[in-house]
Amino acid sequence: MQIEQAETVADNSPTLWTRALSEEFWGGVVSPLMFSLAGGLIEERMVQKGVRLAGLKELRREKFLRLSCGRVYVNCRILEEICRLVPSALLVPELLRILPAEVRDRLAGVRVPLLSFRTLRMAARFFALDPDWAPFSNYRSFQRAVRRLEGGAAGPVGPSSNTREDLPDLLARIRRTCSELGSFLDIVIWGMIFAYVLHPLTAILARRWAGDAREQLAASLTVGLDGIRTFEINREIESLAEAVDADSFLEELFRCADAEEILRSLAAAPGAAAFRQRFQTFLGRHGHRFRARDLSHPTWRERPQMVVELIQKNRRADRSRRSLPVQKEKREHAEAELKRRMRGSRFGVLKRALFSLCLFYDRKYFALRENMRYYADMHLERCRRYYLEIGSRWKAAGLLGAEEDIFYLTREEVEGSPTGEGVREAAEKRKADYGTYHRIRAPKIIREGAVAPELPPIPEDEQLELFGEVASPGTAHARARVIRRPQDLLEFQRGEILVAEYTDPSWTPVLPMAAGLVLCLGGLLSHGSIIAREYGIPALIHVAGALQRIRTGDSLWMNADQGKVRIER
Numbered sequence: 384m385q386i387e388q389a390e391t392v393a394d395n396s397p398t399l400w401t402r403a404l405s406e407e408f409w410g411g412v413v414s415p416l417m418f419s420l421a422g423g424l425i426e427e428r429m430v431q432k433g434v435r436l437a438g439l440k441e442l443r444r445e446k447f448l449r450l451s452c453g454r455v456y457v458n459c460r461i462l463e464e465i466c467r468l469v470p471s472a473l474l475v476p477e478l479l480r481i482l483p484a485e486v487r488d489r490l491a492g493v494r495v496p497l498l499s500f501r502t503l504r505m506a507a508r509f510f511a512l513d514p515d516w517a518p519f520s521n522y523r524s525f526q527r528a529v530r531r532l533e534g535g536a537a538g539p540v541g542p543s544s545n546t547r548e549d550l551p552d553l554l555a556r557i558r559r560t561c562s563e564l565g566s567f568l569d570i571v572i573w574g575m576i577f578a579y580v581l582h583p584l585t586a587i588l589a590r591r592w593a594g595d596a597r598e599q600l601a602a603s604l605t606v607g608l609d610g611i612r613t614f615e616i617n618r619e620i621e622s623l624a625e626a627v628d629a630d631s632f633l634e635e636l637f638r639c640a641d642a643e644e645i646l647r648s649l650a651a652a653p654g655a656a657a658f659r660q661r662f663q664t665f666l667g668r669h670g671h672r673f674r675a676r677d678l679s680h681p682t683w684r685e686r687p688q689m690v691v692e693l694i695q696k697n698r699r700a701d702r703s704r705r706s707l708p709v710q711k712e713k714r715e716h717a718e719a720e721l722k723r724r725m726r727g728s729r730f731g732v733l734k735r736a737l738f739s740l741c742l743f744y745d746r747k748y749f750a751l752r753e754n755m756r757y758y759a760d761m762h763l764e765r766c767r768r769y770y771l772e773i774g775s776r777w778k779a780a781g782l783l784g785a786e787e788d789i790f791y792l793t794r795e796e797v798e799g800s801p802t803g804e805g806v807r808e809a810a811e812k813r814k815a816d817y818g819t820y821h822r823i824r825a826p827k828i829i830r831e832g833a834v835a836p837e838l839p840p841i842p843e844d845e846q847l848e849l850f851g852e853v854a855s856p857g858t859a860h861a862r863a864r865v866i867r868r869p870q871d872l873l874e875f876q877r878g879e880i881l882v883a884e885y886t887d888p889s890w891t892p893v894l895p896m897a898a899g900l901v902l903c904l905g906g907l908l909s910h911g912s913i914i915a916r917e918y919g920i921p922a923l924i925h926v927a928g929a930l931q932r933i934r935t936g937d938s939l940w941m942n943a944d945q946g947k948v949r950i951e952r
Contacts, residue, residue: 400449400456400829403481406904410676410885412453412820415813417678419793420561420766422448422455428565429572430461436509436516439464451829453820459486466490468505470497477583477907483828513569518581521573522747525755528570532758550773554798557769564762571755578752581745582908588741592734593724599856603717604742605749606917607710612757613891613910614917616669617703620690620892623665624697626658633658637695642688666690671764672757672889675869678767679790682760683889692873693892700877702895706918718742752908756888770797777803783810791817821867824931847950849926849933851901854912856944857921859899863937863950865930880939880948882929886911894918899941901926901933901948923948 409418430447439461447458463486466474471494479487495502509516515524548556586601595601627633632654639645649655649662670684683690725734774789782803783789789797791813792806800806864875866883869890875881877896885904886894894900894911895918902911905924915922921943933939933950940949 399459399483399486400451401459401462401481401483402454402456402825402827403483404457404462405448405455406885407906407909408676409455410887410904412677412817413450413455414453414677414679414790414817415450415793416770416790416797418448418450418455419795420678421763422450423794424561424565424568428568432513432569433465433572434461436512437465437468437505438508439468452823452825453817454825456829457481459483462486463490467493468495468501470495470499470502472497473580473584475580475583475587478579480906513573515570516573518573518577518744518748521570521577522744522751524570525574525751528567529754529758532567532761550776550801553769553773557766557794560762560765560769564759564766567759567762571751571759574748574751574755577744578748578908581741581748585738585741585745588734588738589721592728592738593721595721600717600721602856602916603710603713604721605714605746605913607707607712607714608746608750610750610754611917612754613888613914614703614707616672617892617895618707619665619669620693621697621701621703623658623661624694624700626661627694628698630658637698642691642695645691646687662687662690671760673760673763673887674889675887676756677790678763678770679787680869682764682767684764689889696875696877696896697892700896702918703892706895710917710919749908753910753913773797777806783807788814847932848947849901849929849950850947851923851926851929853922853943853946854900854902854905854907854909854924855915855920855922857899857919858943859921859939859941861898861939861941863901863933863935863939865933865935867930874935880941882933882939883911884930885909886914894920899923899939899943901929901939901941903927903929 426447431443434442442461442464445458445461447461449456449458459482462482466479466482467490474490479490482490515521582605585604586595586598589595589601589604590598593600627637632652636645636648636652636655639648649659666684666687670682670687672683674680674682674686674689681689722735722738725731725738728734770789771786774783774786777783777789778786780803783806788807788810791810796806796809859880861878861880862876863882864871864879866872866875866881869887872890872893875893875896878898880899880901881894881897882901883903885902886900886909888910891910891914894914897920899920900911900915900922902909902922902924903926905911909924912922912924914920921941923941923943923946926948929948934952938951940951942948
């Protein structure tokens with residue numbers, strides 16, 4: 384948990400770490416239990432497997448991930464060595480962006496042919512050791528894994544409140560669940576890599592072969608796709624909200640501002656039976672969604688009040704359902720126009736064929752990238768329930784102050800303390816440390832021995848301009864709503880510009896109501912960017928200082944086309 388920071392390091396430093404890759408999956412502060420569980424699986428099942436397949440024996444003992452100030456950092460040395468093996472044509476700018484400038488500079492002189500003997504030999508090695516790795520088979524393996532998960536979705540997700548299992552049994556269940564999650568990650572790793580290569584590569588082909596200089600057509604090639612679970616959930620919530628608006632009895636129930644009271648009324652009211660069944664069906668399918676990205680947050684199944692609140696916010700809102708046919712038409716037009724332009728160019732038939740192939744796989748892995756967390760949460764929900772059961776028993780025995788304190792321990796500490804002795808002091812010390820991490824500005828790059836900076840004071844300027852990268856084009860002028868914690872979403876009002884460090888998939892039912900998104904983190908394939916393009920919401924990512932400079936209630940002039948947002952007070 385050592386705090387480290389550095390903006391640059393010497394070329395020969397072995398301790399250079401970056402957040403640029405991890406922030407797309409681990410946005411914000413990560414609990415020790417989540418990091419040790421998921422991070423350990425990533426190290427074992429994804430990274431070490433890739434290093435072994437690539438023949439990089441000298442990197443086997445190096446850690447790929449580390450936790451500093453509650454943020455996850457990635458080892459740049461491992462990333463650099465892997466990039467040196469990848470054909471140069473596949474190292475697209477979006478992929479290289481995750482590396483520090485000095486690493487990119489070193490890679491600039493490396494040229495790896497697409498069909499070199501070494502590349503072909505490595506591909507043959509991958510086929511021999513991992514038949515699921517290839518792009519033409521990996522998405523099918525993912526689909527098979529998804530069918531197995533969905534087939535077992537109705538099964539038990541954790542210990543019951545009156546379980547008599549002892550601690551070794553619960554730990555054995557956790558290990559089995561983690562093994563299942565690890566097998567899922569074995570498949571997902573390749574799909575994630577393909578997503579980060581194929582999506583920007585498709586845009587590059589559109590720019591070079593069809594004159595899509597500003598990539599406006601390319602940005603529409605993956606909107607309105609079927610099978611994206613996040614958007615399907617949005618439409619289901621809007622449908623539930625519509626059912627409330629269409630029924631005078633339900634409308635009266637939902638006039639209550641308190642979600643707990645609404646749930647009690649629904650449970651007791653005979654006139655709400657049909658809606659209650661639809662609500663329970665929704666929870667049965669999607670209740671494993673976490674309120675935020677960390678294992679320490681509750682799921683919708685645990686706190687159905689969160690779903691009630693989402694239904695309340697979505698009353699008389701149908702943007703998600705209205706946008707689907709519009710976006711499908713937009714996607715089809717963009718594809719047809721790009722292919723039309725290619726047809727009239729030199730080698731047009733060949734270009735169209737290659738572009739079509741790239742686009743086919745881009746869409747397959749775009750969907751995989753967005754859906755993988757939805758299905759991973761099925762495993763993580765079970766882990767959370769097992770750990771909470773252990774935490775509850777340790778709390779009853781006076782070994783923890785609260786059952787949720789178990790999330791401040793690591794997986795190794797829980798498994799290494801069969802009686803729970805000594806865990807309270809470690810959990811409470813770390814809990815106190817974590818209380819300060821939200822106030823620390825975590826740097827992009829770190830090394831040993833540096834100190835994290837304090838947050839800068841909020842400037843007093845009447846007008847300020849901030850700059851970021853375009854995730855979705857457009858303009859907006861609206862009131863700002865700063866989201867620092869998931870709970871802050873309850874205060875969000877339709878038509879505001881949402882300002883946050885990152886967005887989480889569980890926030891999606893609220894995001895279509897935003898006039899714009901201003902995010903500190905993310906990339907073109909991060910959740911916030913995908914949501915913004917799907918619903919036509921202007922969005923900026925990598926807006927430095929947004930959380931420090933923007934206050935809830937500020938008037939924001941946002942021009943995503945120019946990559947800037949102006950604050951007025």
